[in-house]
Amino acid sequence: MFKVGEYNILKVLREVDFGVYLDDGAEGILLPKRFVPLGTKVEEDLNVFLYHDGEDRLIATTQKPKGILGDIVKLRTISVTEHGAFLDNGLMKDLFVPKSKQQNKMIPNGEYLVKIYLDEQTGRLAATEKLEPFLSNEELTIKELEVVDLIVYRRTDIGYVCIINNKHTGVLHHNEIYRNITTGDKFPGFIKKIYPEEKAAETRWKIDVSIGKPGYNRVEDETEKILRLLKEHNGFLPYHDKSGPEEIYSFFGMSKKTFKMTTGNLYKQRKISFEKDGIKLLGS
Numbered sequence: 620m621f622k623v624g625e626y627n628i629l630k631v632l633r634e635v636d637f638g639v640y641l642d643d644g645a646e647g648i649l650l651p652k653r654f655v656p657l658g659t660k661v662e663e664d665l666n667v668f669l670y671h672d673g674e675d676r677l678i679a680t681t682q683k684p685k686g687i688l689g690d691i692v693k694l695r696t697i698s699v700t701e702h703g704a705f706l707d708n709g710l711m712k713d714l715f716v717p718k719s720k721q722q723n724k725m726i727p728n729g730e731y732l733v734k735i736y737l738d739e740q741t742g743r744l745a746a747t748e749k750l751e752p753f754l755s756n757e758e759l760t761i762k763e764l765e766v767v768d769l770i771v772y773r774r775t776d777i778g779y780v781c782i783i784n785n786k787h788t789g790v791l792h793h794n795e796i797y798r799n800i801t802t803g804d805k806f807p808g809f810i811k812k813i814y815p816e817e818k819a820a821e822t823r824w825k826i827d828v829s830i831g832k833p834g835y836n837r838v839e840d841e842t843e844k845i846l847r848l849l850k851e852h853n854g855f856l857p858y859h860d861k862s863g864p865e866e867i868y869s870f871f872g873m874s875k876k877t878f879k880m881t882t883g884n885l886y887k888q889r890k891i892s893f894e895k896d897g898i899k900l901l902g903s
Contacts, residue, residue, distance in 0.1 A: 624688030650679040685709040693803025720747035756824045764833045769808040789826030797868035809833045841881045854900035
């Protein structure tokens, strides 16, 4: 059984001048010649993505789309018509966003955060900018300190609302951010806190998230990075507890809090010393 809008492993049924047909349990699905890997043989299994082409034919490709069925991704507008907009999903055929699925009228060359879905009437892949129906904080599938995938959704006065694992929403507070971020950015994070939403008619949860990994797991990961950077800079780095958060993030790629925790851990292990104007690798 194959799935439209997803990757499928299908067996090569037969070769033709314009490509190969893959086994779908019927007459076969065409993989055009330009996408057939060199040396492909009959009976060989191929990992392909399935979608409908411009003539509404189910077709296979070895191209890698920017998003597959169920993904939430930021895509650029290629063209706009009175019926909707077409977004670049990295394939020969662009992804359609019906006018009714747009928050505001999309414009050419604009970038939009959308969810890819399967249109029930046509069976084709499509996209929607209206994400709220797909996101819920009522029945949670995550717990505190769990590592998750985050997508920046929108900015608020207290921080950024982030989409968690394509299912829930949480807030990344401004004091947790140490680099420039924008809508559609993706990065790993973790669940910092879960607490009930006040005055909600039904049980609904608020979630605070943070970038990276929780607590000392993060410190352990960053320890090797700081030691490596010290070795690469002759055993000394001009950064300390008085350095600014942005300065530290720009060089180390970590928050000032994580930097202080990690260097404190290294100091206790007698691997570095704190100097007046930076940190020094001991034994170098």
